[in-house]
Amino acid sequence: ILVSGEGSSGSRARSAAMNCETCHLNELELEPLEIKDVLRCILHTIFFHRTLTLVRPKDVDCDLFEITYVQCGLAELEKEVDEKINQFIAWAEKHPNRKSQVCLSFFDEKNKHPGWFSSKTERVYWEQWFINLHVTNPKGQGKSRGSKAPASTKGQALEETSSRRDALSLLIQEVLFQIINYANEKKDHIPPISDRIFNHEILVPR
Numbered sequence: 001i002l003v004s005g006e007g008s009s010g011s012r013a014r015s016a017a018m019n020c021e022t023c024h025l026n027e028l029e030l031e032p033l034e035i036k037d038v039l040r041c042i043l044h045t046i047f048f049h050r051t052l053t054l055v056r057p058k059d060v061d062c063d064l065f066e067i068t069y070v071q072c073g074l075a076e077l078e079k080e081v082d083e084k085i086n087q088f089i090a091w092a093e094k095h096p097n098r099k100s101q102v103c104l105s106f107f108d109e110k111n112k113h114p115g116w117f118s119s120k121t122e123r124v125y126w127e128q129w130f131i132n133l134h135v136t137n138p139k140g141q142g143k144s145r146g147s148k149a150p151a152s153t154k155g156q157a158l159e160e161t162s163s164r165r166d167a168l169s170l171l172i173q174e175v176l177f178q179i180i181n182y183a184n185e186k187k188d189h190i191p192p193i194s195d196r197i198f199n200h201e202i203l204v205p206r
Helices: 032-049 075-094 151-185
Strands: 021-024 028-030 058-061 068-071 098-111 121-135 200-203
Touching: 021 151, 028 032, 028 151, 032 068, 032 075, 032 098, 032 121, 032 151, 075 098, 075 200
Parallel strands: 021 121, 028 121
Antiparallel strands: 058 068, 098 121, 098 200
């Protein structure tokens, strides 16, 4: 498994081969506390539908949304995904209210100049997924919200959060269907089946 987080998800990700298939997922507007749930759900769904090796899938419930998704059941992959998500969260904290992308790329490695005196390889990208996010600050952040706030105001804020989260849940499900439909329709470009998870890299802004 090869992973890279150098640079933004733009320049390096777009240097892929011309025959690389790309999927731009619908943009999701979310708050910082929701990043981990959303990215775990999306990344693991992509991996599950692009993993041809034998795995033991497991159902996982989101913490903040009424959504259940499937992971491949590979501890190393779960750790890798969480590390990349934490990197993105750290970036989002330093760049509030910004639109950004997380790019998951799959690639094959081939000899660049076959010969006796060269063993250099190059990455040939065959598929890229662009996860488009707009991380916004929660409403009311930075304003005085001490204990003197009326109970009705606090109740209204909780109701607004619940309503907004329900709407976001529906949008996340649309993205999951987008992933499933794309994965099922686009298969001709996938390299021969391997006995391991495909080489990949997850690029986050830095």
